[in-house]
Amino acid sequence: MAFDSLQTIVEACGREGKGFWQIVMEDDMREREVSWQDSRNEMYHIWDAMLLAAATYDAGLTSKSGLVGGDGAKMEAYQKQQGEDSFCGEYMCGVIAGALQMGESNACMKRIVAAPTAGACGVLPAVLVPYFHKRGCSLDQILEALYVAAGIGQVIALRSSISGAAGGCQAEIGSASAMAAGALVHLKQGSPEQIIHAAAMALKNLLGLVCDPVAGLVEVPCVKRNVVGAVNAMASADMALAGITSRIPPDQVIDAMKEIGDNMGAAFRETALGGLANTQTAHDIARKLNGDGSGPGQA
Amino acid sequence: MNLFDILGPVMVGPSSSHTAGAVRIGNLGRKLLKEEPVRADILLHGSFATTGVGHGTDCALIAGLLGMRPDDMRISDSFRIAKDRGLSFTFTNKTLKDAHPNTAVLSLYGKSGQHIEVQAASIGGGRVMVHKLDGIEVDFSAEMPTLVVYNLDRPGYVSEVADLLANHKINIATMHLYRDKRGGYGVMVMETDQPIPEDALRSLERMRGVRKVIFINTEV
Numbered sequence A: 001m002a003f004d005s006l007q008t009i010v011e012a013c014g015r016e017g018k019g020f021w022q023i024v025m026e027d028d029m030r031e032r033e034v035s036w037q038d039s040r041n042e043m044y045h046i047w048d049a050m051l052l053a054a055a056t057y058d059a060g061l062t063s064k065s066g067l068v069g070g071d072g073a074k075m076e077a078y079q080k081q082q083g084e085d086s087f088c089g090e091y092m093c094g095v096i097a098g099a100l101q102m103g104e105s106n107a108c109m110k111r112i113v114a115a116p117t118a119g120a121c122g123v124l125p126a127v128l129v130p131y132f133h134k135r136g137c138s139l140d141q142i143l144e145a146l147y148v149a150a151g152i153g154q155v156i157a158l159r160s161s162i163s164g165a166a167g168g169c170q171a172e173i174g175s176a177s178a179m180a181a182g183a184l185v186h187l188k189q190g191s192p193e194q195i196i197h198a199a200a201m202a203l204k205n206l207l208g209l210v211c212d213p214v215a216g217l218v219e220v221p222c223v224k225r226n227v228v229g230a231v232n233a234m235a236s237a238d239m240a241l242a243g244i245t246s247r248i249p250p251d252q253v254i255d256a257m258k259e260i261g262d263n264m265g266a267a268f269r270e271t272a273l274g275g276l277a278n279t280q281t282a283h284d285i286a287r288k289l290n291g292d293g294s295g296p297g298q299a
Numbered sequence B: 001m002n003l004f005d006i007l008g009p010v011m012v013g014p015s016s017s018h019t020a021g022a023v024r025i026g027n028l029g030r031k032l033l034k035e036e037p038v039r040a041d042i043l044l045h046g047s048f049a050t051t052g053v054g055h056g057t058d059c060a061l062i063a064g065l066l067g068m069r070p071d072d073m074r075i076s077d078s079f080r081i082a083k084d085r086g087l088s089f090t091f092t093n094k095t096l097k098d099a100h101p102n103t104a105v106l107s108l109y110g111k112s113g114q115h116i117e118v119q120a121a122s123i124g125g126g127r128v129m130v131h132k133l134d135g136i137e138v139d140f141s142a143e144m145p146t147l148v149v150y151n152l153d154r155p156g157y158v159s160e161v162a163d164l165l166a167n168h169k170i171n172i173a174t175m176h177l178y179r180d181k182r183g184g185y186g187v188m189v190m191e192t193d194q195p196i197p198e199d200a201l202r203s204l205e206r207m208r209g210v211r212k213v214i215f216i217n218t219e220v
């Protein structure tokens, strides 16, 4: 049975003298009745798909609505040109570009890995892929970090939600950011406590974020929210590694996210009736999309 | 939710419910038809109708009907591939009574004249549920090997089917009977722990009162 509390995982780590990732992997082996090789292979398949998706970004594509495409390439060009002179620095600009690119690939019907959802698919690869390429960590470390991320996501899914329709964007981008923060802490050999505090801080920072996709499409604001999820994950991981903790225990932060989601009006839960989706411009876009003959086709 | 529902699925975007789920619905329709579809008349309801085009729901459904999976890179090109493969189709937006917001109704014709009408919904995270078969209300996900038997509503047939499966050492995990409101015949849906071999399916088809047998093998 999957864990419904981050604290329980940390306690299991202490009791059994194992890493956070190992506890999560062993739980997967029990749950799906598979060997560790099978579990690891599956995780490798996930990582491989992320790498492939990142490497095959196509700057020439635009989404069917025409709202999204090409920004990831702009950011990459800016990164190369400005380097360390940019406000975020060379490395962080690469993370931002990666998040935009993956979000755009998703909107343009390319193959991605839902992590935990398709809308939030850019957060984890944005922080992991550059680290893998530039900081030279091993494949094993990355797979371990992915177990950490998935374990955090599983607890959030059980205690609260990972769907924008149920809990708003805090449940999608917020959860992805928490998962990524924990994964990053693992890559720097942080402790299980530091992992869950990084996740808690990342989630706290995005509490209350509503889901308000323009014209109901996973495009605006979704693509750019992947950026905030990734950048926030890095900041939270660094804070946790610096010894900073969340004053509210991680599991209680997740419970707070659920309470906020439960009280969020339906207009802010993927219905495209509120927030950015309810602006004049969004209405114009939606009208144009539905009325310009691009409706369901025939052949 | 297992670990790879959190990290995964690997899928073609943009939406697990509107794209990946729609591919699965198309795929299920193909399996329920039991042959290559040549014509598909598709109704889109609710959010499938309003945001379906932007999410590629239409090409995802066709991709599924052509046998593609949710991670197939050709999904966005499915209309063209359908043309090459001789599948013609229509889409109509229609508001259905009491249907899940992400619902499609597929009226499918196969190359040897088979016909089936499937109403299915994408219920989130790429998971789908079949809600109607040829107008009869049903409820199954086909995440396990699933046997569907159309039969006359006569006494004794349930145990006959169960006996036949037991003789082939097949465990029945769940079993549901659904009746056509108008009476006459019903649909039996069983989820099994093992795939059902061809010869067992042939014997089922020969049973008195059985009109049609469909087996969805999740392992292929």
Ligand code: SF4
Binding pocket: A119, A120, A163, A164, A165, A168, A169, A170, A172, A173, A210, A211, A212, A213, A217, A218, A219, A220, A221, A222, A223, A225, A270
């Ligand atoms: S705004 Fe809604 S659809 Fe977009 S990423 Fe956030 S939760 Fe997903």
